[in-house]
Amino acid sequence: xxxxxxxxxxxxxxxxxxxxxxxxxxxxxxxxxxxxxxxxxxxxxxxxxxxxxxxxxxxxxxxxxxxxxxxxxxxxxxxxxxxxxxxxxxxxxxxxxxxxxxxxxxxxxxxxxxxxxxxxxxxxxxxxxxxxxxxxxxxxxxxxxxxxxxxxxxxxxxxxxxxxxxxxxxxxxxxxxxxxxxxxxxxxxxxxxxxxxxxxxxxxxxxxxxxxxxxxxxxxxxxxxxxxxxxxxxxxxxxxxxxxxxxxxxxxxxxxxxxxxxxxxxxxxxxxxxxxxxxxxxxxxxxxxxxxxxxxxxxxxxxxxxxxxxxxxxxxxxxxxxxxxxxxxxxxxxxxxxxxxxxxxxxxxxxxxxxxxxxxxxxxxxxxxxxxxxxxxxxxxxxxxxxxxxxxxxxxxxxxxxxxxxxxxxxxxxxxxxxxxxxxxxxxxxxxxxxxxxxxxxxxxxxxxxxxxxxxxxxxxxxxxxxxxxxxxxxxxxxxxxxxxxxxxxxxxxxxxxxxxxxxxxxxxxxxxxxxxxxxxxxxxxxxxxxxxxxxxxxxxxxxxxxxxxxx
Numbered sequence: 028x029x030x031x032x033x034x035x036x037x038x039x040x041x042x043x044x045x046x047x048x049x050x051x052x053x054x055x056x057x058x059x060x061x062x063x064x065x066x067x068x069x070x071x072x073x074x075x076x077x078x079x080x081x082x083x084x085x086x087x088x089x090x091x092x093x094x095x096x097x098x099x100x101x102x103x104x105x106x107x108x109x110x111x112x113x114x115x116x117x118x119x120x121x122x123x124x125x126x127x128x129x130x131x132x133x134x135x136x137x138x139x140x141x142x143x144x145x146x147x148x149x150x151x152x153x154x155x156x157x158x159x160x161x162x163x164x165x166x167x168x169x170x171x172x173x174x175x176x177x178x179x180x181x182x183x184x185x186x187x188x189x190x191x192x193x194x195x196x197x198x199x200x201x202x203x204x205x206x207x208x209x210x211x212x213x214x215x216x217x218x219x220x221x222x223x224x225x226x227x228x229x230x231x232x233x234x235x236x237x238x239x240x241x242x243x244x245x246x247x248x249x250x251x252x253x254x255x256x257x258x259x260x261x262x263x264x265x266x267x268x269x270x271x272x273x274x275x276x277x278x279x280x281x282x283x284x285x286x287x288x289x290x291x292x293x294x295x296x297x298x299x300x301x302x303x304x305x306x307x308x309x310x311x312x313x314x315x316x317x318x319x320x321x322x323x324x325x326x327x328x329x330x331x332x333x334x335x336x337x338x339x340x341x342x343x344x345x346x347x348x349x350x351x352x353x354x355x356x357x358x359x360x361x362x363x364x365x366x367x368x369x370x371x372x373x374x375x376x377x378x379x380x381x382x383x384x385x386x387x388x389x390x391x392x393x394x395x396x397x398x399x400x401x402x403x404x405x406x407x408x409x410x411x412x413x414x415x416x417x418x419x420x421x422x423x424x425x426x427x428x429x430x431x432x433x434x435x436x437x438x439x440x441x442x443x444x445x446x447x448x449x450x451x452x453x454x455x456x457x458x459x460x461x462x463x464x465x466x467x468x469x470x471x472x473x474x475x476x477x478x479x480x481x482x483x484x485x486x487x488x489x490x491x492x493x494x495x496x497x498x499x500x501x502x503x504x505x506x507x508x509x510x511x512x513x514x515x516x517x518x519x520x521x522x523x524x525x526x527x528x529x530x531x532x533x534x535x536x537x538x539x540x541x542x543x544x545x546x547x548x549x550x551x552x553x554x555x556x557x558x559x560x561x562x563x564x565x566x567x568x569x570x571x572x573x574x575x576x577x578x579x
Contacts, residue, residue: 239272247264416439
């Protein structure tokens with residue numbers, strides 16, 4: 028089918044839908060819901076068979092939905108209507124929630140239901156549940172929608188005419204530090220993460236709070252800052268303490284908490300953890316590991332997958348330390364993302380953006396160099412969550428790459444005005460060939476895990492259910508046959524010895540191209556990074572997503 032996606036943003040849900048439809052061999056075009064004129068023009072030019080709206084904040088003009096079947100995803104169950112659907116579900120501690128696909132009819136969330144998927148709620152942030160359960164349920168509901176459309180005997184379910192729930196204000200989300208216990212504070216912050224956050228004032232700075240972690244050992248007076256660690260601050264509560272990893276000043280962008288508070292927390296103690304935390308109690312940490320016989324799993328929990336220079340350096344040290352105790356090291360990322368490469372927000376905040384950007388790309392390159400040239404063990408990248416830009420090429424530095432079927436990869440840089448490094452001219456071409464590598468870097472489109480495997484970028488794809496069991500079995504098999512393991516290590520050492528000079532030249536060529544992208548004032552990177560960090564709305568649908576005037 029010819030399917031037009033009308034969306035408010037090309038977010039994680041839209042990208043998953045887009046890549047799934049591509050895998051299903053549909054002809055897909057994307058149109059941002061900027062205004063009625065643009066939407067009407069897109070429909071007229073593309074002439075879709077159906078319109079699908081996985082993420083939409085504006086009304087569709089009636090001239091569209093009266094003439095073309097138009098379906099809208101709502102992240103709620105039957106009878107749920109209005110904004111902040113998932114926020115309300117978390118606030119009310121619902122045990123189950125779901126996704127419905129409604130046929131547009133001109134009334135908000137009131138159309139007939141053509142598909143519905145229910146899922147179990149878990150203990151997590153709104154953003155986490157959205158990226159996992161809501162996205163997965165949407166894909167299932169979309170496939171069910173297509174089946175129902177083809178079924179001549181199918182009858183849609185009428186939506187319940189319930190009142191729309193109210194828009195949650197900052198007053199509804201506000202923390203009362205003198206009354207709310209730790210559980211209440213965590214609940215309010217989780218249902219507000221990653222947008223809009225919880226508005227508060229910390230040491231005289233009016234800001235929004237994000238990234239809450241429960242603290243098991245430290246205590247303090249309510250709202251007292253008792254410690255700091257790796258950019259986060261620890262605040263006392265009436266019955267314990269919580270960590271807040273990020274703050275956003277009014278009118279600015281999200282940063283690690285200590286970057287916002289700066290000199291105001293000079294006297295606060297740095298409560299350090301070991302380089303590699305054993306995850307034995309509840310606290311805020313960024314790097315942890317666990318060992319399963321000869322296999323070491325290295326976890327790195329960097330907010331939104333962004334990695335600044337210091338995080339790259341610490342991760343490199345952790346990796347180097349663990350090499351001596353393993354035959355296989357698995358880079359496992361974190362619960363939300365694998366990695367998205369260099370830290371754009373911190374670069375935007377820097378007074379020396381060029382130098383700090385250059386430092387950041389070299390720090391991640393040093394980490395990747397350690398992985399590529401580890402000739403005494405096998406490395407595996409586990410992509411159970413999305414990865415983008417340099418994060419994809421961090422994964423490709425490993426000997427093997429495995430992914431969850433739900434994973435979406437963005438192996439490109441150009442949308443941020445960068446040519447990229449991270450040894451990508453070596454690792455990507457090695458896996459998919461030079462022609463395909465150029466196509467991926469130029470097209471700047473998301474890829475599903477399935478498509479990534481088809482082109483050789485990923486070695487294995489596992490189902491989301493029981494993913495970690497499959498991962499453990501996969502990694503255990505790598506060391507089960509000692510002769511096979513020894514042969515692999517011998518071949519790897521021989522290959523690296525022969526190709527060391529070429530591999531290093533690839534990186535040097537990349538950096539030569541990247542240097543002016545960081546240091547020249549008129550570099551597109553500075554403009555595009557600024558727009559990304561400040562979430563500047565696009566004025567047009569990117570050409571790479573739009574198939575207007577196609578004869579397909």
